[in-house]
Amino acid sequence: MTAAASAPASATLIPLEAVDPAMIEEVLDRAFGPDRHARTAYRIREGMDWLPGLSLAALDEHDMLVATIQCWPIGLQTKQGQVPLVMVGPVAVVPERQGEGFGVGLMSAMIAEDARLAANGGRALPQVLIGDAPYYGRWGFSAAMTGGWRCPGPYAPERLLARGTALAAMPSEGMLGPWES
Numbered sequence: 001m002t003a004a005a006s007a008p009a010s011a012t013l014i015p016l017e018a019v020d021p022a023m024i025e026e027v028l029d030r031a032f033g034p035d036r037h038a039r040t041a042y043r044i045r046e047g048m049d050w051l052p053g054l055s056l057a058a059l060d061e062h063d064m065l066v067a068t069i070q071c072w073p074i075g076l077q078t079k080q081g082q083v084p085l086v087m088v089g090p091v092a093v094v095p096e097r098q099g100e101g102f103g104v105g106l107m108s109a110m111i112a113e114d115a116r117l118a119a120n121g122g123r124a125l126p127q128v129l130i131g132d133a134p135y136y137g138r139w140g141f142s143a144a145m146t147g148g149w150r151c152p153g154p155y156a157p158e159r160l161l162a163r164g165t166a167l168a169a170m171p172s173e174g175m176l177g178p179w180e181s
Helices: 021-032 034-038 040-044 102-119 133-139
Strands: 012-015 056-059 065-078 081-093 127-130 160-163 174-178
Touching: 012 102, 021 034, 021 065, 021 081, 034 040, 040 081, 040 127, 040 174, 056 102, 065 102, 081 102, 081 174, 102 133, 133 160
Parallel strands: 081 127
Antiparallel strands: 012 056, 056 065, 065 081, 065 174, 127 160
C-alpha cells in the first residue's frame, strides 16, 4: 500500500499486521498514555482482535513507525439481537509527529480500503468511534444517529459518532460491546 494523497508525501502506509505488536503498543502508549486501557473504547471492544484488512500503520521518511489505526468488530446489542459494526480507533500518532497529516492519511486510507472491500463483494458495515465531530466529520462521521446508543463506561454522547450507508436502518437504541459470535 502506498501513501495516501492526504498523508505526508514521505509517508508509507503498510498493513498493521506487518508491525511488531510491541512497537504498536509503544506508539499507543506514547500517543494516549499508559492509562489508556481504562477508556470506554477499550471496554466496547474487549476481547476482540483488530481487523487486519482495515488496520494500518504509517512509516515516516526514515521508515520509523509513527502512527497506527485499528478497526475492531463490535456489536450494537438490542432487544431484537446484535447488529454488527466496525469500531474505528484508536488513531494514534506519536506526539512529535502530530499535526503532520499521518492521522488524516490513515483515516483516508482505511475509508478507501473499506469502500474497495465493499465494492468487491464485501459487506459494508457502519463504522463507529468516540472522537471529535469537527475532525472526524470530514469522513462523514456524526452523532445524528447515535443518540440512543449507550456505551459500557463514561463517554460524552456528542462524541459517539457513526458513518455508513446502512445507518438509517440501524436500531435507534442499544448498547455497544464486543461482537458476540
